[in-house]
Every structure is written in structure tokens, then in C-alpha cells.
Amino acid sequence: MQYSRGRRRATGPASAPRVAEVFTAERPRDPQREARRRRGPFRQITDFAAASGIGQKAGIVLAATGLVLTVTVPVTGPVMAGQEPGQAASVVSAAPQPEISAAAGARIEFSRSPVVTQADPDSRLKQLLSAQSAGAITRAASAGTLGAPLAAMTTVSTFGYRVSPITGGSGDFHRGVDLVAQCGTSVLAAAAGTVTFASWDQYGGGNRVVVDHGNGLKTTYNHLSSFNVTKGQRVSRGDVVAFSGTTGASTGCHLHFEVDVNGEVVDPTGWL
Template sequence: MRGKHLSKHAASGQRRARAHIAPLRPRNASTSGRRRAETKTASVGGAAQKVAITAVTSGFILTAAMPTQAAAEIPVQSQPEPVAVNAPVSADPHAEIGFGRTGVISSRYDPEAKLASITVAAGSHVVPAAAKGTLSTPLDSALVETSGFGHRTSPITGEAGEMHNGQDFAAACGTAVNAAASGTVVFAGWHPYGGGNRVVIDHGNGVETTYNHLAEIAVTVGTEINRGFLVGASGTTGSSTGCHLHFEVMVNGEVVDPLNWL
């Protein structure tokens, strides 16, 4: 009896369970695919919404670039023909080619040009800065200055206040004396006023140089000489107390300090 009662109770439970089970329907392939697509769309949309929200809160701006067909519609330009880099260049073999020079540029200092450009309209009042370096030293050896230009006590008479018209340079007798610039010899002989054997050269524009107390004279009047030309040898002729060179510079007949020109 107990077994029958359990069997009836189990059968009654199985009937109730089958009553709640929905009848199975055949699967439709299209319906199943559509549901999956909707599910994917919803998932993608949800993800995009989450990204958008994240971007707004973080301060970034997202831009979706949608592909178009515009790039495919752009016409392709044709490439230019290649140009030969080492293409040979030809010319008429009888053509004349010349390379003329319109001028000569030189950085060499030209004292002759500077001397010629000095204006002496103001007489002896020539600016020393303009005249400096226009004359060359009259001795081959280094110049040793002794008695300078200006007033001094005369070594001959002992008289104070004597005007010394030039610059004395120590030089042993027989030392070569050269022209300080190009010019023309206008005097070569004995100077009666203490200069002894004397040479005077005219350099143009009123500028002259004199060479005094010479032992010998190597030029004659009227000779045109170049800068550095030998004019004589140093000595002690005339009013002199020893071998040396008395060198003078005159501008329009007035003596000036030679050191401003050397």
C-alpha cells in the first residue's frame, strides 16, 4: 500500500511539472540571426555610449570618421617625364669665349697714391693723420732719432732757441740714403747755409724732401727717381758735429715735422 501511495504521488508531481513546460517551437534561422544582430547592435551601441560618456567626463572629444568613396573618385595625375640629369651640353666649336676683367682689386697699401691725393691748399697745415705713412724712411737701417724738429740749443754756437728745421737720424758715414718718395731732383750740390752736400726732391703737390750733410751725392738735377732710389751717402759735411742724416720735409716752402709723414 505504501508503494502504491508513493507511485501515485510521484506521478502527480510529474504531471504538474509537464504542465509548466512550454511547448518547443522549431528554430527559425532568420529569426535567430536577427536576434543575434540586434544583440550585437545593442552591445556596440552600449559600448559607444560608454566611450562617449567617458570622453565627456575626461575632456576629450571623439570624432568618428566615416569612410566615403570620395578618395576613390580623385583622378590620378600623370607623372612627368623624367629629365636626364647628365644630358650633354653642346656649343658652337667656333664660338669665342672671353673672360674680361673690369678692374683690379688690391689690398696692398700704396703710399704713392696716398701722397698724390693729399691736398696742400692749406699750406703747411696738413693734418698729420692724413700724411702719416706717405713717406718712406730714408735709411735702410732702423731709424735712430737724435735731434728732433723744433727749437733747441745749437750744438755749434750754444745759442738757445735755435730753430731746427728737420729730424736728425744717427747714421755712420757712408750709409746709403734713399729717396722717401718718387719725384724729381730739383737741387743737388752744396748748401751755403750749413746743409753741406744737399739733395732736394720735389714729389708734387708742393711736397719736397731734403737730405743734408751727405758725404756723397748720387743724383743730378732733373733726374726723375722712384721711391727708395739711392740719392747719396750720409756724412758730416756743412754745419755738423758728426756723421748723421739731417732729413727735412717742406710743404709749399714751409718746413714741417718729418715724423708726421714717415
């Protein structure tokens, strides 16, 4: 009997191929994952929209249309040390805003402080007059609120007591300032207002224009050669109201300019 020197081939059934064992790190369990999976993508989008402040209705529309929503929250707080300008802060916190309710049909008004600049003298004058009577306004507050009644200002006679240029007597009270002006020079409104008088003045002012600026403040322009406005007319600062002359109690062409506060004349230089 001969024996085969070769190794005996197994006659049993073939064994299954070995599978290499792969070990992976276990992912940390997300306690909200199963809850989100049960809600589905539609509910996830609407919840996200509501939490983002967009609104649940908008979230439903987004979910229904299949749109992907991205929300960027701007950083309005101060830039921290070491943070580049424009770089988003790592933590953003916003204080909750109070809810404001009103009855149906309620009237809601918004008030704000007026913005006044040196380039807007009419607004400054209006604010000054609306806050108090003209008589209570100090010289420091009124200075510069009225515009020049002539394009070029040169004073030849100041406000107050003086020697009368007509009679030569002392003790004459000058009610305004006399300004150099050739006859026919344009006379300008010192501020916005309403013309209350444009006629002949029987007390020596000759042709006279009076402009009322409100709250007890008026300006007057005297010895005019002619008028450019009528009574009741509304004028703006710088409008030509008349032309200078030498009518009335006058010794030559000039403009007599007055400022009247609550019926009493005051030094015009305190307002110019």
C-alpha cells in the same frame, strides 16, 4: 526529306572585323601651335634667338646651318631660403637696361675711383696731394705717406727749438730731424719725385739733395758725403739718392732730413 542538324552557315557577305574602340583624353588646345606651324622651323629659331637676346642675324645663321641652340640664363639674384647654393631660381627677372646713344665721333670717357692700399704708399701720397695742397693736409692724413730715408731709423735730435750743438746757444730752431747714420750710409728717397737740387748748400746743409714730390711737397737730405743723383733726375721711393756724411755745419756723421710744405719746413714725423 532530311534536315541537317548543324547550324546553317550564313551565305551573306562576310562582315568587317570589329575594331576595339580606344578613348583618349583630348589634348588641351595650344592657341599658338597653329601659328608656329605656319611659320615653320626656320622662323621659329630666328624668333627664339631674337627673344633670347642673341640677335635675329645669329638666329638666321643657326636656322640655316640646322644647329640646335640652347641658352642658359645665369641666376645673379640672392639665394632664397631653402634654396641650395648653385641651384637655379624658379623665376628670374631682369630689369630692362637703358639704351645709350652718342653722336658719331663722340669722345667717351670712363672714370673710376683709384684703388689705394696700404701696400701702395706712392698711390696714397699721389691721391692725397692731388686732392688738396700739401699745406691743407692734416697730420692724421699725412702720417705714413713718406718712406724712411734710412734703412734703420734712430732720431738723435727732433724738429723745433733746441740748444745749438755748434754754438751751445739756446733758441736755435732745428728745421728737420737728425738721424743716426755712419758716414757712407745709403740715403733713400722718401717718395717718388724729381731731383731739383744736388749740390753744396751755402746755408750750412753741406752737400744737399732736394726732391720735389709735387703739389708743394719737398724732402731734403743734408750733410751728405756724396751724391748718387743729378738735378732733373726722376727717382722712385726707396732709390739711393746719396750717402750720409758730415759736410757743412755738422759735428759728426748723421743725416739731417727735412720736409718742406709750400716753402715752409714742417715736422717730418708727421709724414713718416
